[in-house]
Amino acid sequence: xxxxxxxxxxxxxxxxxxVAFNCTYSNSASQSFFWYRQDCRKEPKLLMSVYSSxxxxxxxxxxxxxxxxxxxxxxxxxxxxxxxTYLCVVNPGRRALTFGSGTRLQVQP
Amino acid sequence: xxxxxQTPRHLVMGMTNxxxxxxxxxxxHNAMYWYKQSAKKPLELMFVYxxxxxxxxxxxxxxxxxxxxxxxxxxxxxxxxxPEDSALYLCASSQGPGRxxxxxxxxxxxxxxx
Numbered sequence: 540x541x542x543x544x545x546x547x548x549x550x551x552x553x554x555x556x557x558v559a560f561n562c563t564y565s566n567s568a569s570q571s572f573f574w575y576r577q578d579c580r581k582e583p584k585l586l587m588s589v590y591s592s593x594x595x596x597x598x599x600x601x602x603x604x605x606x607x608x609x610x611x612x613x614x615x616x617x618x619x620x621x622x623x624t625y626l627c628v629v630n631p632g633r634r635a636l637t638f639g640s641g642t643r644l645q646v647q648p
Numbered sequence: 649x650x651x652x653x654q655t656p657r658h659l660v661m662g663m664t665n666x667x668x669x670x671x672x673x674x675x676x677h678n679a680m681y682w683y684k685q686s687a688k689k690p691l692e693l694m695f696v697y698x699x700x701x702x703x704x705x706x707x708x709x710x711x712x713x714x715x716x717x718x719x720x721x722x723x724x725x726x727x728x729x730x731p732e733d734s735a736l737y738l739c740a741s742s743q744g745p746g747r748x749x750x751x752x753x754x755x756x757x758x759x760x761x762x
Contacts, residue, residue: 543690570747571747571748571749573750580758581755581756582738582753582754582755582756583691583738583753584753585750585751585752588748588750626690626691630749633696633704634679634681634696634698634703634704634742634744634745634749635681635693635696635704635706636691636693636751637693638690638691639690640688640689640690641690
């Protein structure tokens, strides 16, 4: 079983749509959680940290369910500029991060 | 953004060559990392340096040799690589330890081994 699993997509959605990505992780001792965004042929960039209480940053909402070992990202009112690969990232309790393979989002006009 | 820089950005090398990748962070962080990203695969951790000491080596072949002369610089020395080592090599840095310690990535070096 992969340490961090994501649906690879692609998710093709029209502008203005709401889209949700899910991610599961296998290590129940994991301590911190993130969503990173990676544009084609670029480096990953932090989108947001994910907290147990859930958190929101503008059009983006992240949720964490520790009991189910499940993380989600909701994007409302999708923009063309949201097209990218979204990486679910878990810190298993040491300084390095464990990355999922990513979910590709394509927002269409 | 120029928080983490990497050189060269692109590198083509033969299997008998020796080359080095360089990473520099301007963020005052105390940890640096090397990751490998191959096509269709998730980022794989290679090495972790904390306060200039290597704290993790993720079963990386000895043809990859890291060096961290100070907290701002990280090198990856390459020798006798194989074609399957062709990938994007990403450097990252962070300040910690901390519960939500965040890593910041450089733009990567795209390596092709012929």
